[in-house]
Amino acid sequence: MKDIRNPPLLGVLGGMGPLAAADFLTKLAEETPATRDQDHVPYVAWGVPQIPERPAAILGRGESPLPQMLRGIAALKQAGAQAVAIACNTAHYWHEDLQREGGLPILHIADAACDLLAERGITGGNIGLIGTEGTLRAGFFQQRFAARGLGCIASSPVDQQRLVLPAIAAVKANDLAQAHTLAVQAVLRLHEAGARAVVLACTETPLAIDHAPSAATPLCIDATRALARACVSWYRHAAAAGDGRIP
Structure with missing residues (x-):
């Protein structure tokens, strides 16, 4: 891949499962067609394991994790992320709310x-x-x-x-x-x-x-691997188009 002067930055919302974000980032690297370090997808990650349990919230048995997740999206946006991947399947229940209130496009697992x-x-x-x-x-x-x-x-x-x-x-x-x-x-x-x-x-x-x-x-x-592949496609498209939109 050619050098990119200002590469698009992927935000990774983690903290929801002790190994989930690490697993996603490993698969992101594995799915990138790279021949050198500089070909990989630039990312910034936010992981706070104290986010309330997602399944319990959906089932009406616990506190909503949405405020904490929005805090994470805000931190990723402030760090320069142009799109977000959520390293948790269940958290995609709040995909529309996170995308609307967080102000960043979010790839859907x-x-x-x-x-x-x-x-x-x-x-x-x-x-x-x-x-x-x-x-x-x-x-x-x-x-x-x-x-x-x-x-x-x-x-x-x-x-x-x-x-x-x-x-x-x-x-x-x-x-x-x-x-x-x-x-x-x-x-x-x-x-x-x-x-x-x-x-x-x-x-x-x-x-x-x-x-x-x-x-x-x-x-x-x-x-998770499918989401990693989608993020690689997003990065290559965004780098070529000069924007962070999801193709």
Whole structure:
């Protein structure tokens, strides 16, 4: 990539999951077609883990994280960010509010996941969805699947309680071996139910799946990696066009 005198700056809103932002930034680097340091996407990150729990807020059981997230967006904007990526699936429930009140364009993780499904030639059939209770209840993945002619199969309530939520909790506790065992079972159960692919719509679940090789790996669409790919596309477009708009 040619030298860019004033490169566009990506803002990364983190702090929502102890490993989620680090995982996103790793995948951002991995997805960048770079031959030298200067080809990578410039970013500034904001991470405050004390943001209130997102799933609890969506389910009406806790404080809204919106004020804290808006504080983060303001800090990123002040630092010079021209667009924002949120390293948390569930937080996209507040995407419209954050974009409107924060004053910066925000790439949407569900749009990015749908784009990656299309790149893999998956344009019909049912897609499995693994996420927090809040993400599933929010419905923004299901809405975007439907807009592209895709059906959705979510984990059963039993599998959600027995496999998905314990896997997420195990990642947060840095027990990746246990998380891997549970997450693989959850993915394979969705495949058995008819899912052509399974979108990992919680930033902890790809960390669990990737902990070791398994039969689940080829079935998975990592929403975090999809968002990283979208950010690379944004950067290349913004650098060429001289603005921060999302293409």
